[in-house]
Amino acid sequence: MSLLELRGLAVHYATARGTLHAVDGVDLDIARGETVGLVGESGCGKSTLGKALLGLAPVTAGAVRFDGVDLTALGARARAPFRRRMQMIFQDPFGSLNPRHTIGAILDAPLKVHGLGDRAARRARVAALIAQVGLPPDAVARYPHEFSGGQRQRIGIARALALEPDLIVCDEPVSALDLSIQAQILNLLVDLKRDLGLAYLFISHDLGVVRYFADRVLVMYLGRIVESAPAATLWRRPMHPYTRALIAAVPDPARRRQAAPLAGDLPSPQDVPTGCRFHPRCPFATELCRTTEPPPRTLDDGHDVACHHAETVAGA
Amino acid sequence: MVGTEPLLRIDGLTVAFPGETAVRDLSLAVEAGQTVAIVGESGSGKSMTALALMRLLPRSARITGGSARFAGRDLMALDEGAMRRVRGREIAMIFQEPMTSLNPVHTIGAQVAEVLRLHEGLGRAAARKRAIELLDLVRIADPARRVDDYPHQLSGGMRQRVMIAIAVACGPKLLIADEPTTALDVTIQAQVLDLLDRLRRDLSMGLLLITHDLGIVGQWADRVVVMYAGRKVEEGPPGALLEAPLHPYTAGLLGASPRKAEGLGYREARLAEIPGSISSARGEAGCAFAPRCRHAIASCRAAPPPPLVAHADGRMVACPVLAGSGAPS
Ligand SMILES: Nc1ncnc2c1ncn2[C@@H]1O[C@H](COP(=O)(O)OP(=O)(O)OP(=O)(O)O)[C@@H](O)[C@H]1O
Ligand SMILES: Nc1ncnc2c1ncn2[C@@H]1O[C@H](COP(=O)(O)OP(=O)(O)OP(=O)(O)O)[C@@H](O)[C@H]1O
Numbered sequence: 001m002s003l004l005e006l007r008g009l010a011v012h013y014a015t016a017r018g019t020l021h022a023v024d025g026v027d028l029d030i031a032r033g034e035t036v037g038l039v040g041e042s043g044c045g046k047s048t049l050g051k052a053l054l055g056l057a058p059v060t061a062g063a064v065r066f067d068g069v070d071l072t073a074l075g076a077r078a079r080a081p082f083r084r085r086m087q088m089i090f091q092d093p094f095g096s097l098n099p100r101h102t103i104g105a106i107l108d109a110p111l112k113v114h115g116l117g118d119r120a121a122r123r124a125r126v127a128a129l130i131a132q133v134g135l136p137p138d139a140v141a142r143y144p145h146e147f148s149g150g151q152r153q154r155i156g157i158a159r160a161l162a163l164e165p166d167l168i169v170c171d172e173p174v175s176a177l178d179l180s181i182q183a184q185i186l187n188l189l190v191d192l193k194r195d196l197g198l199a200y201l202f203i204s205h206d207l208g209v210v211r212y213f214a215d216r217v218l219v220m221y222l223g224r225i226v227e228s229a230p231a232a233t234l235w236r237r238p239m240h241p242y243t244r245a246l247i248a249a250v251p252d253p254a255r256r257r258q259a260a261p262l263a264g265d266l267p268s269p270q271d272v273p274t275g276c277r278f279h280p281r282c283p284f285a286t287e288l289c290r291t292t293e294p295p296p297r298t299l300d301d302g303h304d305v306a307c308h309h310a311e312t313v314a315g316a
Numbered sequence: 317m318v319g320t321e322p323l324l325r326i327d328g329l330t331v332a333f334p335g336e337t338a339v340r341d342l343s344l345a346v347e348a349g350q351t352v353a354i355v356g357e358s359g360s361g362k363s364m365t366a367l368a369l370m371r372l373l374p375r376s377a378r379i380t381g382g383s384a385r386f387a388g389r390d391l392m393a394l395d396e397g398a399m400r401r402v403r404g405r406e407i408a409m410i411f412q413e414p415m416t417s418l419n420p421v422h423t424i425g426a427q428v429a430e431v432l433r434l435h436e437g438l439g440r441a442a443a444r445k446r447a448i449e450l451l452d453l454v455r456i457a458d459p460a461r462r463v464d465d466y467p468h469q470l471s472g473g474m475r476q477r478v479m480i481a482i483a484v485a486c487g488p489k490l491l492i493a494d495e496p497t498t499a500l501d502v503t504i505q506a507q508v509l510d511l512l513d514r515l516r517r518d519l520s521m522g523l524l525l526i527t528h529d530l531g532i533v534g535q536w537a538d539r540v541v542v543m544y545a546g547r548k549v550e551e552g553p554p555g556a557l558l559e560a561p562l563h564p565y566t567a568g569l570l571g572a573s574p575r576k577a578e579g580l581g582y583r584e585a586r587l588a589e590i591p592g593s594i595s596s597a598r599g600e601a602g603c604a605f606a607p608r609c610r611h612a613i614a615s616c617r618a619a620p621p622p623p624l625v626a627h628a629d630g631r632m633v634a635c636p637v638l639a640g641s642g643a644p645s
């Protein structure tokens with residue numbers, strides 16, 4: 001059984017201009033100790049998906065099963081024991097740290113709430129967490145605004161680790177960090193995964209990092225998963241046109257001052273295109289794509305894609 | 317470049333907090349129409365350099381030395397009134413944290429329009445129309461509708477693009493962009509960088525680009541400055557610098573990239589870390605990187621820190637150990 005199973009997950013927001021389909025029917029499995037990478041266009045619903053797992057975004061439809069229990073069916077009380085086992089590293093580290101609390105207090109709070117250890121034990125744990133994410137020991141008495149962007153991100157990581165969860169939703173955890181700290185953090189996450197069997201949902205715009213760090217990668221477009229495959233497979237043989245556009249847009253010194261290959265009007269989640277939602281921007285689109293939504297198909301072992309012409313795309 | 321002043325020349329800039337010096341004796345220049353990238357360790361003073369130029373440092377910070385000449389004036393010496401006229405109009409900045417720099421109680425359209433009304437003197441209707449055009453320029457889908465959204469209704473990347481729209485609204489001569497595309501997916505990132513590059517070319521705008529992404533540096537920058545613990549430790553054209561770094565810190569930074577894993581995953585290859593942390597730089601009299609450097613010799617730790625020395629092909633490096641013997645391995 002998977003640690004986490006999503007079935008038909010949808011998050012819709014009612015706005016003044018009608019319904020916004022932020023997440024629009026997502027199936028997803030994460031096994032214990034597995035890292036699932038989630039990539040996709042800015043605004044396609046990645047953070048919303050991550051928040052929905054933790055009960056931080058309203059689930060409109062579908063199931064979120066953690067260890068076989070559907071969390072969407074539970075009230076706040078019944079949900080509480082699961083809260084400790086799932087944590088999130090937020091995309092916006094500053095917005096999620098209380099500016100009036102010291103780093104020590106921020107890290108102590110979850111330990112205290114869950115009654116973990118006496119004062120001395122908690123203090124030792126806080127010091128260990130600070131060291132683990134590579135902050136100086138005196139950070140404990142300082143406030144969030146005294147740290148650089150990357151340092152704040154590490155405070156957010158330490159807080160997520162504090163309760164030794166089973167699953168961490170990592171929303172752009174290393175994008176604010178320089179490469180050397182990024183390497184330290186990624187190595188740390190790898191060690192925790194190996195030692196504690198941690199699983200990650202790893203949201204990132206950095207395809208190089210996802211390729212290195214994820215076991216399996218999901219590609220999301222406008223609220224839906226359009227392709228899913230083991231990391232190595234996805235880069236060897238991307239089968240969805242959007243995945244190909246993503247991989248082609250990775251910054252590359254070899255393309256001095258040359259722009260993006262993917263153009264076209266950006267779609268709006270309030271006004272989802274008919275048929276395949278990628279068709280207005282897709283170089284492979286045919287009449288079929290304009291009228292009929294492509295169902296997800298399993299093409300190779302563990303390689304799923306939602307595109308009518310995936311075979312053609314893979315061969316192109 | 318005898319006789320021609322660059323658009324911006326920073327000379328010996330030093331920024332200090334009580335008990336901590338964030339930027340030390342920093343010098344660099346940006347020509348009109350040039351893109352200069354700053355890379356470096358998290359906490360090395362990149363954002364404080366940018367905020368010093370805008371004169372928007374946190375209250376506890378002091379500019380304790382140096383100058384920044386921009387279009388014939390020293391930005392460090394301007395009074396607040398004069399600085400307000402420069403800010404947003406001649407020099408604009410895209411901040412690192414878009415959520416904290418957008419006002420949550422105003423619509424994004426109102427915030428873009430405000431800049432236009434303030435600096436360009438546009439009326440209400442004209443400013444709104446231009447705001448929609450700017451949102452379209454930064455590729456916000458459906459700008460005529462989105463213009464009335466509040467910041468919390470947008471994704472992280474969309475907020476970042478709103479910040480970019482505000483920054484470029486008045487066609488600044490110098491744009492300081494602090495991690496402008498970190499929150500964006502690579503396809504939109506490419507479009508935004510292309511947009512900034514077009515502005516650079518068309519308006520002869522200088523672009524000071526702070527980024528952690530060496531792929532971006534290689535693709536878009538004309539020069540790159542590497543910072544460590546508040547100091548510039550290396551500078552040069554990106555091709556040569558990324559190909560063969562001279563400073564051990566730069567070499568360590570490049571070595572830590574997942575790109576180096578060349579398609580291998582975490583099971584096959586561990587990322588190369590630089591041992592220790594930047595906090596070891598505190599109190600060092602000599603080279604701030606010495607406590608973490610495997611090439612360090614006794615003299616590295618003696619005051620004063622090694623000076624920047626010019627090398628062939630417009631390169632500079634502050635490391636006497638390796639500068640003479642070629643690239644560190
Ligand atoms: N509270 C909200 N009310 C209304 N719409 C929202 C809300 N939160 C998010 N949205 C919308 O839902 C969509 C998905 O947003 P989300 O933050 O999940 O995107 P994302 O994939 O994480 O993007 P990014 O990569 O830019 O962070 C966007 O169109 C956004 O505007
Ligand atoms: N308000 C403050 N009070 C005290 N020290 C501060 C304050 N703000 C920043 N600093 C310190 O100044 C130094 C430089 O910070 P800066 O924000 O310029 O780093 P940066 O190079 O932009 O890092 P990053 O890549 O993580 O954004 C850091 O060591 C930080 O701890």
Ligand code: SF4
Binds near residue numbers: 279283284286306310
């Ligand atoms: S289904 Fe058609 S429009 Fe959609 S991605 Fe495939 S080829 Fe393109």
Ligand SMILES: [Mg+2]
Binds near residue numbers: 048171471
């Ligand atoms: Mg997000």
Ligand SMILES: [Mg+2]
Binds near residue numbers: 148362364412
């Ligand atoms: Mg910064």
